Amino acid sequence: xxxxxxxxxxxxxxxxxxxxxxxxxxxxxxxxxxxxxxxxxxxxxxxxxxxxxxxxxxxxxxxxxxxxxxxxxxxxxxxxxxxxxxxxxxxxxxxxxxxxxxxxxxxxxxxxx
Amino acid sequence: xxxxxxxxxxxxxxxxxxxxxxxxxxxxxxxxxxxxxxxxxxxxxxxxxxxxxxxxxxxxxxxxxxxxxxxxxxxxxxxxxxxxxxxxxxxxxxxxxxxxxxxxxxxxxxxxxx
Numbered sequence: 001x002x003x004x005x006x007x008x009x010x011x012x013x014x015x016x017x018x019x020x021x022x023x024x025x026x027x028x029x030x031x032x033x034x035x036x037x038x039x040x041x042x043x044x045x046x047x048x049x050x051x052x053x054x055x056x057x058x059x060x061x062x063x064x065x066x067x068x069x070x071x072x073x074x075x076x077x078x079x080x081x082x083x084x085x086x087x088x089x090x091x092x093x094x095x096x097x098x099x100x101x102x103x104x105x106x107x108x109x110x111x112x113x
Numbered sequence: 114x115x116x117x118x119x120x121x122x123x124x125x126x127x128x129x130x131x132x133x134x135x136x137x138x139x140x141x142x143x144x145x146x147x148x149x150x151x152x153x154x155x156x157x158x159x160x161x162x163x164x165x166x167x168x169x170x171x172x173x174x175x176x177x178x179x180x181x182x183x184x185x186x187x188x189x190x191x192x193x194x195x196x197x198x199x200x201x202x203x204x205x206x207x208x209x210x211x212x213x214x215x216x217x218x219x220x221x222x223x224x225x226x227x
Binding site: 006031033040041042043044050056058090092094099101102103105106107109 | 145154156158159162207212213214215217219
């Protein structure tokens with residue numbers, strides 16, 4: 001079955017450390033997205049990519065970086081510049097057509113040690 | 114910029130009772146509208162979507178939603194709630210020219226009393 005795989009499910013970060021969250025999809029979707037979810041705030045867009053080797057900042061990109069070297073992969077790095085990284089991170093993908101919904105992975109929960 | 118409002122943070126209903134979750138959006142034209150459901154610690158699952166045509170759309174798990182242009186609303190309904198429907202529900206909009214991005218409401222947490 002096609003889907004989106006996020007790993008790891010739980011991740012812990014030490015102060016001053018960069019960590020990378022993995023997102024892989026086998027849906028053959030062109031577009032991929034990263035969201036941050038905090039209690040009571042819904043989902044906020046961090047970065048998105050409509051095509052390989054291209055990506056754009058979302059609403060809360062500061063302290064995060066991404067790459068899109070392959071169609072199926074869109075890793076997110078949480079850098080030490082992100083002062084409040086504790087959150088639930090969700091990856092999504094979709095075809096580029098506007099009338100198509102986004103499909104979501106099961107998320108990665110990041111905590112600070 | 115478009116925005117989405119879900120005015121109810123928490124809703125509690127009894128099993129077997131009807132349910133309506135409210136969603137209002139702010140956008141000049143008709144957006145693409147979605148409802149998603151999230152169980153604790155999981156990703157989001159699409160319940161239904163509206164793009165055009167019939168304003169009453171049917172989704173999975175017995176849910177439906179009605180688009181009302183005059184009220185800028187897209188409320189989610191279910192005639193009879195099951196205990197397994199307890200979850201968090203998110204309304205989202207997508208607008209043309211917006212880079213294919215979704216804007217989410219802050220969610221409504223549904224509790225079902227047995």
